[in-house]
Amino acid sequence: MHAQSVKNSQTVSITSKLSHIYQAHSYRIAVFSRFLAAILGGYTFTAVFTSLLSITLPLKKSDAVLLSVSLTILIYSCVFIWVFAVKSLIRIWITILLTTAGLALLLSVLKGWL
Amino acid sequence: MMHELLQFSLCLLAFNCFALAKFNHYREVFKTRPNEKQSKQFLLAAWISILLSLVLSVAQHSGYGALLFCGYIAVSLLILMIFYSFKASWVKVMSMLNISVIILSGLFLSVF
Amino acid sequence: MKENFFRSMTWMHTWVGLLVCWLLYLIFYAGTLSFFRDEITLWNQPALHHVQTTETRIAQQKSQIIAGFDYLQNTAADSPRWGIYLPSQREPQLNYAYEKPRPEGQRFGGWQDHFIDPQTEQTIEQPRATKGGNFFYRLHFDLHYLDVRTARWIVCFASLFMLVALISGVVIHKRIFKDMFSFRANKGSRSWLDGHNVSSVLALPFHLMITYTGLITLIFMLFPYPAMTAYEDGVRGLFNDVLPTNVRSKSSPESAPLTDIEGVLDHVYTNWPNADLTQISIRDPNKASATITVRASTGTQLRDQTPTLLFNGVDGSLIAKSAAQLSNTEVFYDSMTALHTGRLANPLLRWLYFLCGIAGCVMIASGCIMWAKRIRKRMKKQQTASFGVKLVEALNLATLMGLPLATCAFFIANRLIPINTVERADKEILAFFLTWLAVALFALFKRTKAQWRQLAWLNAVACIAVVLINALTTDGNIISYFQNGQWALFSFDLLCIVFAGLFVVQAKKIPTQIQINTQMQGSRRSAKTKLQEQS
Known part of the structure; x- marks a missing residue:
């Protein structure tokens, strides 16, 4: 009983410490998270999206790849800007993760990887 | 070379007209306020001139011409920036010179 | 929400630009010189000067x-x-x-x-033995001392940031065309902002094109995934198919x-x-x-x-x-690389490319300086500058003034290092980086206006020295180049002189401490007299 309460108080102190750190640096963490979403999230989304594009475009195989490759930068920069334009960080992460996962699922179904 | 000169001076004229269509720049050059009609005329002239320049350069060199056209834009903006910021009183002379170059090179090209 | 969008774009423009601005300056600088890659190599090899x-x-x-x-x-x-x-x-x-x-x-x-x-x-x-223009060409995307792959990834991300900064820059300047030709000189940070705007607008199509196509040249390293999805053996399979x-x-x-x-x-x-x-x-x-x-x-x-x-x-x-007729997509992709390298350019277009490249350098440099100035202003009340501000100012001075000086050192070393030296080409490059390092160390100590002025003078002297040393150590000089119609060499020397002139102008424009004091006294006095008049 006693031990448990000690443990509880420890976890409480750790979480409170964490939340304290978060509050103290919340601005920095939000900025860091936004950059992370833009760079890494944008990269993965673009990679999956253009891969899907390269096998779905109704063109010759090499043409489809070249076209999707040429468009990657456009897509990447659009996602990048979108991440900074949207206010809610949580919405950004959810949208990126969901769309990327959805596209990846579609891609693996089409390629028969599953 | 005459082709390039004509294309460039058309581009320069176009941006000069764009500038004169703006209230502040017009006032600096002519010391009077432009009326609505004048501004519209300048804009019209500018669009005609810049499209002509683009069409001419693309017609002559195709893709390469479009690239050259971007370069012409940069040079004309640089020239105009210098004139309007430091020597606004010379803009009239510069425009006269510009128009005469267009006419001369146009004549030269149509004759030869 | 709309106001918010513009604010978040402004915020992003500043930060995305700043994170990589010095690296971008290096990339733009080396890239701009690379448009004259063959001409620089020729200048560096006097034995070939008389070939026509x-x-x-x-x-x-x-x-x-x-x-x-x-x-x-x-x-x-x-x-x-x-x-x-x-x-x-x-x-x-x-x-x-x-x-x-x-x-x-x-x-x-x-x-x-x-x-x-x-x-x-x-x-x-x-x-x-010399690397000549190829040194700048490789520096443009390989950054010399780094591992090639790492360097290219870094360059790619810097370019991506550049592209994003360009797009957001266009978005936030809604009124970009209102006074597009105004450059208000001698107005402090207002002038820097004008300079930033003018140099961006001047060559905006070029900036967008060169950044986008630059990323495209390295695209198969950055995004090999489409090729990997479509082809069994990835990028190699694609190349074998297309070429x-x-x-x-x-x-x-x-x-x-x-x-x-x-x-x-x-x-x-x-x-x-x-x-x-x-x-x-x-x-x-x-x-x-x-x-x-x-x-x-x-x-x-x-x-x-x-x-x-x-x-x-x-x-x-x-x-x-090779295929005589390319498909539309191939043309689209291939023309982007061609646009970036500009190998197709005739002299006229090559000079236009060069001019636009310089506009890009000015854009990045003015952005760096403007930001440092703003932070300084905000800092005033606390008196002591933080580490961050010092770092930004030191990096500004070291990169903006150090690179031209290092380039001059590279060319002077080319003429002065004895011809039979072992690993001669590497020694020239060492001269480049040592000079740059020296400027960086100098910037670590002090970074006031006086240092900027001193370095501007030094740069001017170095530019002239390139021309003079060339005239003394080879059988040609700027006058003989003009007489013999060796236009590549003539333009090289002429550009050095032009840049020397620009550095002199820069040195003259930077106010000395005494001038600042008198200006402030003057403005105070005028304020006082105004007050007296009013009373």
């Missing part, structure tokens, strides 16, 4: 190639690779090169050049006589009558796996992949040829 383009350049090519085969067969029959580089407008000399024997465990032994004056058909003495002349057979040790080159050339000229050939490369000459690759110039077409013919080196049969 012949009027019958294209007609001579056939006999030059045949003579080249004879020469290489006699001097380097067992070399793994030969190359015949035909004269072009920008590089008037003829070069028969072969690969030197490979050291143990290395994949490449380095080229042994043999330069020939196409006019007199005489061998030119071996020019001094049939790209196939490479395994080297065989078996020896076999080389085919008669005249037969191959007949084949070339029936395929391409009046072709302007640029280079012939021979892999594994006198081996069973020998191949001969013939490349022609693309001229002023927006096309980067050169027309290529690949021959079997033993029986002289055609193995593969």
Whole structure:
């Protein structure tokens, strides 16, 4: 009983410490998270999206790849800007993760990887 | 070379007209306020001139011409920036010179 | 929400730009110089200064190639690779090169050049070892001391940030066209903002184009995924599909006589009558796996992949040829690389590219300075500057003023290092980086206006020194270049003088401490007199 309460108080102190750190640096963490979403999230989304594009475009195989490759930068920069334009960080992460996962699922179904 | 000169001076004229269509720049050059009609005329002239320049350069060199056209834009903006910021009183002379170059090179090209 | 959007874009523009601005300045600077890559290499090799383009350049090519085969067969029959580089407008000399024997465990032994004056058909003495314009070209995306792959990833991300900063920059300047031609000089940070705007707008199509296409040149490293999805063996599979002349057979040790080159050339000229050939490369000459690759110039077409013919080196049969007609997508992709490298450019367009490149450098530099100034202003109340501000200011001074000085040092070193020095080319590059390091150390100590002024003067002196030392150590100078019509060399020296002039103007424009004090006193006095008048 006693031990448990000690443990509880420890976890409480750790979480409170964490939340304290978060509050103290919340601005920095939000900025860091936004950059992370833009760079890494944008990269993965673009990679999956253009891969899907390269096998779905109704063109010759090499043409489809070249076209999707040429468009990657456009897509990447659009996602990048979108991440900074949207206010809610949580919405950004959810949208990126969901769309990327959805596209990846579609891609693996089409390629028969599953 | 005459082709390039004509294309460039058309581009320069176009941006000069764009500038004169703006209230502040017009006032600096002519010391009077432009009326609505004048501004519209300048804009019209500018669009005609810049499209002509683009069409001419693309017609002559195709893709390469479009690239050259971007370069012409940069040079004309640089020239105009210098004139309007430091020597606004010379803009009239510069425009006269510009128009005469267009006419001369146009004549030269149509004759030869 | 709308107001918020603009604010978040402004915020992003500042931060995304700042994180990489010094690196971007380096990339833009080196890239701008790379437009004159061949001309810089020529300047760095005084032995080639007197070679001139012949009027019958294209007609001579056939006999030059045949003579080249004879020469290489006699001097380097067992070399793994030969190359015949035909004269072009920008590089008037003829070069028969072969690969030197490979050291143990290395994949490449380095080229042994043999330069020939196409006019007199005489061998030119071996020019001094130098990287020339290629140094700036590689610096542009390989950053020299870093591992090539790491460096390219860094450059890619910096360029991506640049693209994002450009787009957001356009978005936030809603009123960009209101006073587009105004540059308010001598107005402090207002002038810097104007300078930033003007240099961006001036060449906006160029900036967007060069950043986007620059990323496209490295796209298969950045995003190999589409090719990996569509092809079994990824990017290699794509290249083999798109570029049939790209196939490479395994080297065989078996020896076999080389085919008669005249037969191959007949084949070339029936395929391409009046072709302007640029280079012939021979892999594994006198081996069973020998191949001969013939490349022609693309001229002023927006096309980067050169027309290529690949021959079997033993029986002289055609193995593969590049597609005569590209599909729309291929044209789209290929023209982007061509746009970036600007190899197609004639002198007029090349100068326009150069001018736009400088506008890009000015844009980045003014952005860096403006930001440092703003933070300084905000800092005033606390008196002591934080580490961050000091770092930003030091980096500004070191990069913006250090790079031109280092470049001058590179050129001066080219003329002053003795010709027979071991690893001479690397010593020139060392001079570049040591100078830059010196400026950086200098900037660590102090970064006030006085330092900017001193470095501006130093840069001006260095630019003039390049021209003077060139005149003293070689048999030509800026006047003789003008008289002999050596325009590449003349423009080089002239540009040095122009930049020296610009640095002098810069040094004069930076107010000294005394001037600042008197200005402040003056403004205070006028304020006082105004007050008195009012009272």
